Amino acid sequence: MTLKQVIEDRAAKLDRIAALSEITKAENRNWTAEEKAEFDKLESEVRALNATKETLEAQERAALHAAPRAAGSPVQGKFSEGEERDLSKYSLRKALVSLAERNSPLLGIELEMHQEAEKEARMSNIATAGGVMIPQMVLDRMYAKRAPLDPSTGNGANLYGEVSLGYVDALRPQSVALQLGAEYMAGMTNSFKIPRENAVFAPSFKATQAAATESSPTFAKADFAPKRATGYMDVDRQLLVQTANAIEARLRNQLVVGHAQLLDRIAFQGAAANDEPVGILNDSDVAVLAIGTNGGAITKALIEQLVQRLEEANGMNDNARFVVSPILRRILKGVAMDSGSGQFVWDRLTNQIDGIGAIATTHIPKNLAKGTGTNLTAAVLGDFRAASYAQWGGTEIIVDTVTQALAGNIRYVPIQYVDFHVTQPGHFQVIKDITTS
Numbered sequence: 001m002t003l004k005q006v007i008e009d010r011a012a013k014l015d016r017i018a019a020l021s022e023i024t025k026a027e028n029r030n031w032t033a034e035e036k037a038e039f040d041k042l043e044s045e046v047r048a049l050n051a052t053k054e055t056l057e058a059q060e061r062a063a064l065h066a067a068p069r070a071a072g073s074p075v076q077g078k079f080s081e082g083e084e085r086d087l088s089k090y091s092l093r094k095a096l097v098s099l100a101e102r103n104s105p106l107l108g109i110e111l112e113m114h115q116e117a118e119k120e121a122r123m124s125n126i127a128t129a130g131g132v133m134i135p136q137m138v139l140d141r142m143y144a145k146r147a148p149l150d151p152s153t154g155n156g157a158n159l160y161g162e163v164s165l166g167y168v169d170a171l172r173p174q175s176v177a178l179q180l181g182a183e184y185m186a187g188m189t190n191s192f193k194i195p196r197e198n199a200v201f202a203p204s205f206k207a208t209q210a211a212a213t214e215s216s217p218t219f220a221k222a223d224f225a226p227k228r229a230t231g232y233m234d235v236d237r238q239l240l241v242q243t244a245n246a247i248e249a250r251l252r253n254q255l256v257v258g259h260a261q262l263l264d265r266i267a268f269q270g271a272a273a274n275d276e277p278v279g280i281l282n283d284s285d286v287a288v289l290a291i292g293t294n295g296g297a298i299t300k301a302l303i304e305q306l307v308q309r310l311e312e313a314n315g316m317n318d319n320a321r322f323v324v325s326p327i328l329r330r331i332l333k334g335v336a337m338d339s340g341s342g343q344f345v346w347d348r349l350t351n352q353i354d355g356i357g358a359i360a361t362t363h364i365p366k367n368l369a370k371g372t373g374t375n376l377t378a379a380v381l382g383d384f385r386a387a388s389y390a391q392w393g394g395t396e397i398i399v400d401t402v403t404q405a406l407a408g409n410i411r412y413v414p415i416q417y418v419d420f421h422v423t424q425p426g427h428f429q430v431i432k433d434i435t436t437s
Helices: 003-026 033-070 081-087 092-100 108-123 136-145 237-242 244-269 300-312 326-332
Strands: 132-134 183-188 192-199 218-224 227-230 233-236 321-324 356-360 368-370 373-382 387-400 409-422 428-434
Touching: 003 033, 092 108, 092 132, 092 244, 092 387, 108 132, 108 136, 108 387, 136 387, 218 387, 218 409, 227 244, 233 237, 244 387, 244 409, 300 373, 300 428, 321 326, 326 356, 326 373, 368 428
Parallel strands: 183 387, 321 356
Antiparallel strands: 132 387, 192 218, 227 409, 233 409, 321 373, 368 373, 373 428, 387 409
16 A cells, blocks of 8 residues: 555545544434444554554655665765766766776866865875775765666676676665664764763652762763775676676676675674674674573564563664564564464564564574574664764775786775764664574
8 A cells, every 4th residue: 555545545534533523513412333333443444544654654754765875875965956967977987997997097077086085085084095086975876876776796797799788686685774764974084982871860769868879870882983894896808898888887886785785784793703893683782682592482472572671771762663584574474463363463564563664684694593593583673763884985996907817807896984883772672582493
């Protein structure tokens, strides 16, 4: 059901409720049993439509920012007509070829943007290695313009030799954390801290001569520091010269989606090992509801307990969402609410759990272990506005024309400096030991 249909259906039911009230007022009588039953039914349906309307409106708001946020970029607003015209001329392919070919220096908009990115890097105290620099404004436009599906992998051997109109997209996880409201702070210049209260002043009543009880507020902090996100991809030299339009889109999407996938993964699974930021599931300050020594089956009662725990921590609000793995979504679709209603914990019509919006992503693992339990999965409940990314400078792409020369390839090494933290752990509750079989 679309948002428009929900609004129209809800309006019709509210009109009927109003009409019932007018009838009894006009006839100066109470409702009949049939009218009371109709009113109760309409009221229940309106409550359900209100919940559906809220979910669809949230999805619509998220969709407005889905492309830039899914790629790990803040929504910066629309570009002016002049900026759009200038940036539309920017070619990532030209910028990369300029370093691959000795007699092809950076010129025009590519040179201008390279210089802008160098300035961003200097302001962010990021050392560069002489590669192609891409400023945040170009990244923002790439993110906004990219196709909704994710790009392919491989070296493009099946693209050249004919006019290419595109390529088959690889299947990657959709980004979730940014769509659900995680903050993205670009243009950072130094390491920084975001403090939070983890204990507050709490006065109490005492007898006239009794001593007061100390309850001083205390603070914790999230320490943000640049962490290097990088990899490399090899591109056939012939691809660069024979399919300019296709390779432009391909290189752009590889850059955008590769880093988007990394950012979303670390938001949930980041483990601090290998210099990764710490994600929600591994943050020691995020409360964990344990099922058993070796894990256990998910139940309606456990879901309700998870919601209760977030409410009791004062972390529940209208922006809270469930995020689970696809296998857990399948399981929850089969967990009955009761023995006779035909309803299940995962509502197939509204994609809600216990009246709260829910999303499934493969960034929630299904191979966790606890005790003797293996192939366990997790569930996250929380307000993702209580988590933040930070980025220092734009993106640098190192062009290596030597290492892969014998294979006829050019190696590109994109580098970004980013970090992630849960800034208020009290807004999250997780279960990490759910059996899947």
